[in-house]
Amino acid sequence: MKRIYTDLHLCANLNNLEQASRLIDKAAQLGYSAVAIPMPKNVDVHTQNLRTICKDLAVDFVTRVDLRPRNPDELLRDLRKCRRRFEIIAVLCDSKPVARQAAKDRRVDLLDFPQIDFRRRFFDLAEAELASQSLACLEIDAGRLLTLEGADRIRLLSSLRREVATAADFHVPIIVSSGVSDPLLVRKPMELAALSTLFGPTGKLALDAVSANPSSIITRNREKLGSKFVAPGIRLVREGKDC
Amino acid sequence: MRRRYLALHVDSAESFGSSELMNAVWNAVMKLYGEYGASQTGLRFISYDPQERFGIVRVGHRNVDMVRASLASITNIEGRPATVHVLRVSGTIKALRKKTGL
Numbered sequence: 001m002k003r004i005y006t007d008l009h010l011c012a013n014l015n016n017l018e019q020a021s022r023l024i025d026k027a028a029q030l031g032y033s034a035v036a037i038p039m040p041k042n043v044d045v046h047t048q049n050l051r052t053i054c055k056d057l058a059v060d061f062v063t064r065v066d067l068r069p070r071n072p073d074e075l076l077r078d079l080r081k082c083r084r085r086f087e088i089i090a091v092l093c094d095s096k097p098v099a100r101q102a103a104k105d106r107r108v109d110l111l112d113f114p115q116i117d118f119r120r121r122f123f124d125l126a127e128a129e130l131a132s133q134s135l136a137c138l139e140i141d142a143g144r145l146l147t148l149e150g151a152d153r154i155r156l157l158s159s160l161r162r163e164v165a166t167a168a169d170f171h172v173p174i175i176v177s178s179g180v181s182d183p184l185l186v187r188k189p190m191e192l193a194a195l196s197t198l199f200g201p202t203g204k205l206a207l208d209a210v211s212a213n214p215s216s217i218i219t220r221n222r223e224k225l226g227s228k229f230v231a232p233g234i235r236l237v238r239e240g241k242d243c
Numbered sequence: 244m245r246r247r248y249l250a251l252h253v254d255s256a257e258s259f260g261s262s263e264l265m266n267a268v269w270n271a272v273m274k275l276y277g278e279y280g281a282s283q284t285g286l287r288f289i290s291y292d293p294q295e296r297f298g299i300v301r302v303g304h305r306n307v308d309m310v311r312a313s314l315a316s317i318t319n320i321e322g323r324p325a326t327v328h329v330l331r332v333s334g335t336i337k338a339l340r341k342k343t344g345l
Contacts, residue, residue, distance in 0.1 A: 030328070146318050149274075184254065184326050187315050191329065194311035198275065202308070 003207060005189035006034040006214035008064065008088060008110070009141060009177035014039070014046045019181075021053050026183040034060035034218065036088050041065045041078065044085075062218055064088035066112070072101035079107045087221045090139060096122050103130035109217050110139040110175060113163075116148075118155055123163040125170075132170040135220075137213060138163065141179025142187065142195050157199050164200035174201060175217075176209040244285065245304040247332050248339045251314065253296040255325035261291035264298060267320040268327070271313040284310055289336065297343075299336065307332060 007027055012020035020037070027035050037050055047063060054061035065086040069075035075091065075098055082089060090110035093099035099122040102108045111131060113121040123138060131138070140160060148156055167174055176196045178186050187195070193206040201209055223229055228236040253259060259267075265288050272281045285303035292298070302310045314327045333339035 146316060184324050185318065187326075188328055191311060191315035194308045195315050197308050198312055 003189075003211040004033045004215050005031055005211050006036070006062070006218065007032045007178050007186075007189075007210075008036040008062070008175055008214045008217075009090075009139065009179045010035050010037050010186070011179060011181040012037045012050070013181060014050075017049055017053070020050060021057075022183050023181065023186065024050075024053055024059060025057055026186045027178075028057045028059045030186060030188045032059065032189065034062055034215070036062035036064040036214075038064050038066040038090070039086070041067065041082050060218075062087050064090060066090045066092060068092045068094065069098055071095070072097050075101050075105070079105060083107045084225065087218060087225065093122055094120060099123075099127055100130060103127050103136055104134055105136075106134045108134070108136045109221065111136050112139050112141075115141060115144040115156065116152065118159050121159055121163065123166060125166060128166045128170040128172050131167075131172045135217075137173040137175050137217065138167045139175045139177060140164075140196070140199075140209075141177055142192050143178055143180035143185055145195055145198070146180075146185055146187075160199035168200070173213040173216075174205075174209045175213050176206075177214075245334070246285070246301050247304045247307050247334060248289065248336050249300050249302060249307070249310065249314075249332050250330040250339050250343045251291075251298040251300060252328050252330050253298070253320070253325055254328060255296075255320070255323065257320075257323045257325065258293055258296070259320050259323075259325065260293060261288070261298070263321050264291055264327070267317055267325075268300070268314065271317045272310065275313050275316055276309060280309065286310060297330075299339065304334075 010023055012023050051061045063086045065082050067078045088109050090112050091102040091108050092112045093102055176192050189210045192210050196206045196209055284306040287301045289299040289301055311329055317327045331342045
């Protein structure tokens, strides 16, 4: 079966629709069928414009919000507000309590960690164990691998290799995204898969990180956000007087 | 050793000569994998057309991902923004030219 490639992290400038359009166009040219663009959690005005751009370019638009809570309580508040409005929820884990709460909450889709601040990458054994019991995936932005050089890139690769091995031990899915705002830094899905071999997954696992894993999150969340969803495994099939 | 031929396309507003592209690719491979890794790739330039920005390189079949990752890591050529994308991979130059239509 043909793979459907998805980039869950295109950092478009929402105040510059021309730039956003160029970025989405580049992603479409390079073979992505679906793209997710982080939106502000309180404003919905850009969604329709981006949806129109994506429709014109024949790309599936996925709404995403990046939460950056300061503490677990704030995370819970944000999740209550955002879960029904966005298809993807990513949490940038700046502190260990937030990371732990995000990993065990089933409403969180993606766990993000600071890319350069290696002391605040909290994806350890405990985090992976919690994530394995919920639905959270570890997201890795390949953009940093392209922009960093020398010692910083070596440290990032080393840190990613350790985290990916931990994730694999606990069967936590990995998502590899672009995480870039410059169209010249967008890479083909096969190139992202090849880059991910630098820190662990190879072959089918690397391709799953840009296709099957992100697609399964989108499918699952769209089903949940649909009007016929009741609970996991229970859907409204028919309603009316004769039921 | 079985070989694979990679069709490359340089994406940039600038134009580059074949030696500039060749240097950029070798530098990227050596940055990521070092001289030892680069020696294992079996990388060799076959051709590059600066007008079409289309090139062909040959690599060992086990090292396609290494070269693909190295090519993906290129963000500039001689200090000018550029990207190198792999268009197709094939076992023979003839099939590669047929597949890419060039």
